Amino acid sequence: MGQVLVLNASYEPLNITTWRRAVVMMLKGKAESLEHDPCRQLRQGTNLPTVIRLRQYVRVPFRQLPLTRRNLFQRDNHTCQYCGSRENQLSIDHVMPRSRGGGDTWENVTTACLSCNVRKGNRTPREASMPLRHVPRRPASSLSFEARRQIHSGHHQEWAKYVIGA
Incomplete structure (x- = not known):
């Protein structure tokens, strides 16, 4: 638990961070809470965020997901x-x-x-008469890949509306 999806000002997923870092960004006015966990609260009675959005747009370079x-x-x-x-x-x-x-x-x-x-064996799927169910492709991005994994594992269902293909 304790993970927070960080969205850019344009609502694009940027990062997954801890709830502590998310709360600090909110207190500094750098982010706003879009979704929260109704079961978990801070001492002040504020619900812990699960999705935040940055107030300023941030440019981020593209990172490829490693083949593991x-x-x-x-x-x-x-x-x-x-x-x-x-x-x-x-x-x-x-x-x-x-x-x-x-x-x-x-x-x-x-x-x-x-x-x-x-x-x-040492044949192609066509030669072995074994068609593939899905054509293998590179996943879109490491962040959306990780976010989809969290959603499908039953954690953070509220992230689904912010992650394409979830």
């Missing part, structure tokens, strides 16, 4: 992209096998259960 095993499984919703199974142990499959020039990129790796990965 955890991020890949999250992108694919912990589901085999060949058979749709969520029960079996998952592994990482290269759509174009590495031995045939395929690289470690968001567009070339996908989640597969062990049996599908072995069955596909």
Whole structure:
């Protein structure tokens, strides 16, 4: 808990911060509270914020989400992209096998259960007659990716209206 979604003045998600930092920004007049937790209060009787918006627009450089095993499984919703199974142990499959020039990129790796990965082997999905359920793509941004993870895990449902694709 204790996490606060920070929106730019234009209502674009900027960051996820602690409630302490959010309260300090509000007290300094740099941000306003848009959503709050009715169950948690500060000593003064003020509800803790869960979404704040900056009063001044801030330009932020784009950061790409790193390709990690955890991020890949999250992108694919912990589901085999060949058979749709969520029960079996998952592994990482290269759509174009590495031995045939395929690289470690968001567009070339996908989640597969062990049996599908072995069955596909050193072939492309087309050669193995195993079509992918979703075309692998790079996630939009690391912030929206993390925010969607928080929303789908049951935390911070109120963030959904501020995060595209949540």
